Amino acid sequence: MSEITITIDNQEIKTKEGEYILNAARANGIFIPAICYLTRCSPTLACRLCLVEADGKQVYACNAKSKEGMQVTTSTQNIESEKRSIMEVYNVNHPLQCGVCDQSGECELQNYTLEVEVDSQNYAVPDVERKVLDWGHIHYDPALCIVCERCSTVCKDMIGDNSLKTVPRGSEGFNTDYKESMPKDAYAMWNKLNKSIIGLTSGEQMLDCTACGECSAVCPVGALTSTDFMYKTNAWEQKQIPATCSHCSAGCQIQYDVKHTDIENSDDKIYGVKNEWNYVSLCGAGRYGYDFENAGVSKDESAFNSAIEAFKKADTIKFNSIITNEEALILQRLKKKFGYKLINEEARSYGNFLNEYKKISGTSLYSGDLNTIRDSNFVVSVGTIIKSDNPNARFAFNNSMTMNKGAGLYFHPVADPVVSAMSKNMKAITHAPLQEEVVLYLILDLFANKEELPKEIVDYLATFHSTKTITVSETIKEQVIEMVVDAESGEEKEVKKMVPKKVSKEVEVDDNRLVEILKIDAFDEFMEKQLKKKDTFSLIVGEDFYTHPNSRNLARLVALIEKYSDFSVTIIPPRSNSLGVSLICDLDSEAGAYAVGYNEVADFTLCALGEGDLDMPAFNQQEGTLTSINKRVNPTNAALSYGGYTLNDLASALGVESDLTIDYTSQLPTAGGFKSTAFDDLSDHFTNAGEEVRGYALNVKKNKTSNESVEPFNEDEALAGELIYYANPVKNFSKFSQKAHQLNAKGGVFVSVARLESLGLKEGDRVTVETSTSKLTTSLYVDNQIDGDIAYLPNFDTKLNSEVLFNGYRFNNALIAKVI
Amino acid sequence: MSVENNRNVGQQDYYMVDIEDYPESNWDQFKQVVKRTFSTELFVGLWVVLREMLKFNIHTVKYPEEKLPLGPRYRAIHEMLRLMESGTERCIGCGLCEKICISDCIRMETKIDENSRKEVSEYSINFGRCIFCGYCAEVCPELAIVHGGRYENVSEQRAHYSMFDDLLTPMDTFKAGQQKEFPGFGAIIPGSDESVKKTPLAY
Numbered sequence A: 001m002s003e004i005t006i007t008i009d010n011q012e013i014k015t016k017e018g019e020y021i022l023n024a025a026r027a028n029g030i031f032i033p034a035i036c037y038l039t040r041c042s043p044t045l046a047c048r049l050c051l052v053e054a055d056g057k058q059v060y061a062c063n064a065k066s067k068e069g070m071q072v073t074t075s076t077q078n079i080e081s082e083k084r085s086i087m088e089v090y091n092v093n094h095p096l097q098c099g100v101c102d103q104s105g106e107c108e109l110q111n112y113t114l115e116v117e118v119d120s121q122n123y124a125v126p127d128v129e130r131k132v133l134d135w136g137h138i139h140y141d142p143a144l145c146i147v148c149e150r151c152s153t154v155c156k157d158m159i160g161d162n163s164l165k166t167v168p169r170g171s172e173g174f175n176t177d178y179k180e181s182m183p184k185d186a187y188a189m190w191n192k193l194n195k196s197i198i199g200l201t202s203g204e205q206m207l208d209c210t211a212c213g214e215c216s217a218v219c220p221v222g223a224l225t226s227t228d229f230m231y232k233t234n235a236w237e238q239k240q241i242p243a244t245c246s247h248c249s250a251g252c253q254i255q256y257d258v259k260h261t262d263i264e265n266s267d268d269k270i271y272g273v274k275n276e277w278n279y280v281s282l283c284g285a286g287r288y289g290y291d292f293e294n295a296g297v298s299k300d301e302s303a304f305n306s307a308i309e310a311f312k313k314a315d316t317i318k319f320n321s322i323i324t325n326e327e328a329l330i331l332q333r334l335k336k337k338f339g340y341k342l343i344n345e346e347a348r349s350y351g352n353f354l355n356e357y358k359k360i361s362g363t364s365l366y367s368g369d370l371n372t373i374r375d376s377n378f379v380v381s382v383g384t385i386i387k388s389d390n391p392n393a394r395f396a397f398n399n400s401m402t403m404n405k406g407a408g409l410y411f412h413p414v415a416d417p418v419v420s421a422m423s424k425n426m427k428a429i430t431h432a433p434l435q436e437e438v439v440l441y442l443i444l445d446l447f448a449n450k451e452e453l454p455k456e457i458v459d460y461l462a463t464f465h466s467t468k469t470i471t472v473s474e475t476i477k478e479q480v481i482e483m484v485v486d487a488e489s490g491e492e493k494e495v496k497k498m499v500p501k502k503v504s505k506e507v508e509v510d511d512n513r514l515v516e517i518l519k520i521d522a523f524d525e526f527m528e529k530q531l532k533k534k535d536t537f538s539l540i541v542g543e544d545f546y547t548h549p550n551s552r553n554l555a556r557l558v559a560l561i562e563k564y565s566d567f568s569v570t571i572i573p574p575r576s577n578s579l580g581v582s583l584i585c586d587l588d589s590e591a592g593a594y595a596v597g598y599n600e601v602a603d604f605t606l607c608a609l610g611e612g613d614l615d616m617p618a619f620n621q622q623e624g625t626l627t628s629i630n631k632r633v634n635p636t637n638a639a640l641s642y643g644g645y646t647l648n649d650l651a652s653a654l655g656v657e658s659d660l661t662i663d664y665t666s667q668l669p670t671a672g673g674f675k676s677t678a679f680d681d682l683s684d685h686f687t688n689a690g691e692e693v694r695g696y697a698l699n700v701k702k703n704k705t706s707n708e709s710v711e712p713f714n715e716d717e718a719l720a721g722e723l724i725y726y727a728n729p730v731k732n733f734s735k736f737s738q739k740a741h742q743l744n745a746k747g748g749v750f751v752s753v754a755r756l757e758s759l760g761l762k763e764g765d766r767v768t769v770e771t772s773t774s775k776l777t778t779s780l781y782v783d784n785q786i787d788g789d790i791a792y793l794p795n796f797d798t799k800l801n802s803e804v805l806f807n808g809y810r811f812n813n814a815l816i817a818k819v820i
Numbered sequence B: 001m002s003v004e005n006n007r008n009v010g011q012q013d014y015y016m017v018d019i020e021d022y023p024e025s026n027w028d029q030f031k032q033v034v035k036r037t038f039s040t041e042l043f044v045g046l047w048v049v050l051r052e053m054l055k056f057n058i059h060t061v062k063y064p065e066e067k068l069p070l071g072p073r074y075r076a077i078h079e080m081l082r083l084m085e086s087g088t089e090r091c092i093g094c095g096l097c098e099k100i101c102i103s104d105c106i107r108m109e110t111k112i113d114e115n116s117r118k119e120v121s122e123y124s125i126n127f128g129r130c131i132f133c134g135y136c137a138e139v140c141p142e143l144a145i146v147h148g149g150r151y152e153n154v155s156e157q158r159a160h161y162s163m164f165d166d167l168l169t170p171m172d173t174f175k176a177g178q179q180k181e182f183p184g185f186g187a188i189i190p191g192s193d194e195s196v197k198k199t200p201l202a203y
Ligand code: SF4
Pocket: A094, A095, A096, A097, A098, A099, A101, A102, A103, A104, A105, A107, A108, A109, A110, A144, A221, A222, A223
C-alpha cells in the first residue's frame, strides 16, 4: 500500500492508500465521533456516528477508504443534525441509572451525549421488557445495551469463539412514525436498534465460550459487565497501574485497577484488569487472574537467614519461566559467582530448540510474531494446543482469517471444536502424536522452493509421490435439441439447449503419501480452493516440539521452512518468560545434590505463593521486564505493595549487590539481543495509530549457518492407543492463575464428552492414571472444549503432580481406570 | 413565604446606616481626632450600657441551656435520609460524595444485593477531617446525605467516625413522621421544575 495525502478539515495528512478515513484521522489526532468501530475488526456500521463528507459525498469514516487527494469534512449541517438525532435516539428509554451503573465515568453513551450536547428529547417509543440475564461470568443488562455490536464483532473477528449475535428484540410497539421527520441515518439506526438485542449463538442460559471477557471490555455502556465485579466500585476511584500479564508468553499489556481494600484498610487491592482493547485483546487468565499476590508478608529475618544458609549449602537453583528478566539475570550472576547449576527444563528445551533452529536459519530468533500472524492470509499451526498454550496466538490466527479473507491449517492430535469452528476456511487435522515431522515435511513439500531446497530433501520428498488413477465425476454442458410448440402459432419448433450433465472419467493424479500418513481427507481440494490469492504465510509452532524426542530434527525442519519458503515462523515460548530466561541464563540439565527452588519445590523453597520456606513477591507486586513471543522486552509495574524480602535482597546479602532489582534492566545481556536501556526509560503505551511503544524489540542477530541435513521421519513411531496430554484448560496457566479467586479450579484428568461416555464414567469420579513412568489417583473432569479420545492433565494445581506421568514429551500412553 | 422560596433568614427590615464621609486630607484627619477626643461620644456608649442594664434587657444566649435557631443552610453533622414514600434509604451508593469530598473523609463500600441492586455495605465519615463544606450534600443526586443541625461534635480523638447507621434517620423517627424534607444546601433550587425540558413518552 502506497503512501498518499488526504485532507481532513483543511489539514493535510499522510496515510496509506485504502486506510479507513477514521483510522487515518485518529492516527493524526483528528477526532471523529465513532462508537461501533473496533480497530482490527470489521466495520459493522451499527452506530452511524462517524459520518463525514468525502469529496462531497456523505460516507462512514469507519468503512470508507482513503484515496489520494481526498477532501474530507467532518462537520456539515446535515452531519450535525444526524449526530444529534443519533444520540437522542440512543437515549430513548435508556434507564436513568448512571448513579449505580458500573460503566459510569467511562461510558461512551454519557460521553457522546455530552459531546453532541443533547439537552432535550424529541423521540419516544414504547419499551419492551428486557430482562437482565446472567450468563455465568458475564452479566448482560439489555436495558442498557445500545446494540453497537462491538461485543459480537470482537468475539467473532478477534477472539474466534463467535458466541454472541444479534437476536430479535420482539418490539411490537415500533412503528414508522419518525420515518419522515428523523434524519436518514439516524432513522436507519433507530430502526435496527429497536428490532434487535444481543443473544447467545448457542444455548440460552450460559455463555459457553473460552471466557475471555473481551466482550465486556469493549462494551461502551454498562450492558455487559463482569458478574464478579458488579457494583463493587466506580471507574473514577481506581488508579491504573500499567503492567504486563505474566500468565503466558503473549505478554499482553494490561492495567491493574487498584483502590484501597475497604473502609478500614487503606492498602491497595486489585479490583479488575483493563486493556487497550483496540490494540490488545486479553484472554480470561489475563482478565480474571489478577489477585494472586502474596499478601500480608513482612520481613521474616530468621527465614531470610535460613535462606542465606541454604544458598551457601546449595549447588543448584531450580526455577521456572514465570520470572522477570532481571531476576533471571540475578540467578545467572549467582551462577557465575558461586557456580550454581541452574535448572529450568521448559526454558532449556526451548533454548535448545532455538539454538538448533538458528544453525540453519542464520538468525538468532524466529522471524514472525503475533502481528505477522495477524497480517497473514494463510496460517499453519503445528505442535501446540493453541487456545490454551497461547490464547493470543489463536486470536491472531483467527483475526488473520476474518480480516484478510485468510485460510489455515491446524495440526494437532487433540481435536479442538473451538479452533475448528473459527472459520470455514480452516482445516483442523488431528494426527497421531510423534508425527509432527511428517507435518513439517508436508509443508516443505507444498511450499518450499524446490529449486533452492537442498537436493537430498527434494529427493526424499519425491519418494512420497506417485501417480494414481482415480475416477472423478464432473459436470459438463451438453447440447440437446428439443421440440417445443410455439404458443402463438401452434407450430412445432426445434430448440437447441445446453443442459448440465454428470459424467465420470478417469484421471491421473499425484498421490502424496504424506497426506495419507496424516490421514487428511479432501486435502487437495481444500488446498486448491484455499490457496487462491494467498500471499502472506505464517507458521506457528509450539511446545509439543521442544520436548519431542526428535526435537532437534523438528527445529531444523522449521528452519528450512523459514529459509526456503514464504512462511514467517513464530516459535511460541512455552511459559511466560521462557524466551527471556533462555537468552539470559546458561541452564543446566542435571541438578546437583542440594537445591534452592524459586517458585519450584526444592530442598529450600522461595515461594511467591506463600507456600515455601521464604516468601517472595508475586508478579503483581514486582517491577521488571518480561520477554514476550513478539520478541519484545515489556515493562511491568508493581500494583500492590510487598513487605517481605526479594531475590535481590538475598543476592545482595550473598555478594551480588544491587539497590533495586530494576537496576539490572540496563545490564541484560546485549549478546542475547537486549539493549542497555534503564527500566525507567522504557515506555509503555500504544499511539493513536496503533503503534506499540512498549519496552523495546530484541535485536535479532545474524549468525553463521552450518549444514542443512535433516533426518527422515519414522512413520512407525506414531503413538497409538489410550493417550494423555500435558496441557492446561483455557484460562489456567499456572499455580498463579489458579490462585486468583475467579479462576480457582481443581486439577484432574480432563476428557471430552465422548471419551467420558466411552469410559462409562461420571464427572467427578476418582480415577487412576497409569503410565510407564508413574501412577496417579485423581478426579475426572469434562472439558467440552476438546473432542476426541485424548485426555489431558494440567499443571496449574500444586496438589496434582501431573508431570510424573510424562517422559518429557507432552503425550504419553496411559490407562485410565475407575478407583474401586 | 415558605422557606423553600425564601432563603433570606431573619427579619427583612434593613435600613442604611448613616456614615460620615471619610477624612480625605491630613487636616481633615486632624480635625476628626480632635473632635472625637473632646466630644462626649464616650459617654454616649457608657450611657447606653447603663440604661440597658437598668432595664434588665440582656441579649446573651445562655448556651448550653439555650441555643440559637439555625438557618436551613447551616452545615452541621450529616444525616442520611430515607425515602418519604417507602422508608428505604435514599442512598444508591453512587459514590459521588466520596469522590467529591475535599478532605477525603468519606469512604464507602458497595456490593450487589440479593435483588441485584447496588447496596451500600459500609459507609463512614471521619468528622475529625470534615470541614463541613457541604459538597457531599450538594453533589448527592438523591438528596440522601444532607447536613443536619447537630454542631456539637467534640471528641477525645482527632479522628472520629460516623457510620451509615449512625447517620440514617432511625426507623422510629421516620415512622413518627419526624423526618423533614431537607431544604438547605444542595436541595433542589426553587423553580427547577419550570426549567426542565420534558421528555416525550410513548405510553
Ligand atoms: S450505560 Fe452509561 S448512560 Fe447508561 S446508565 Fe450506565 S453509565 Fe449511564
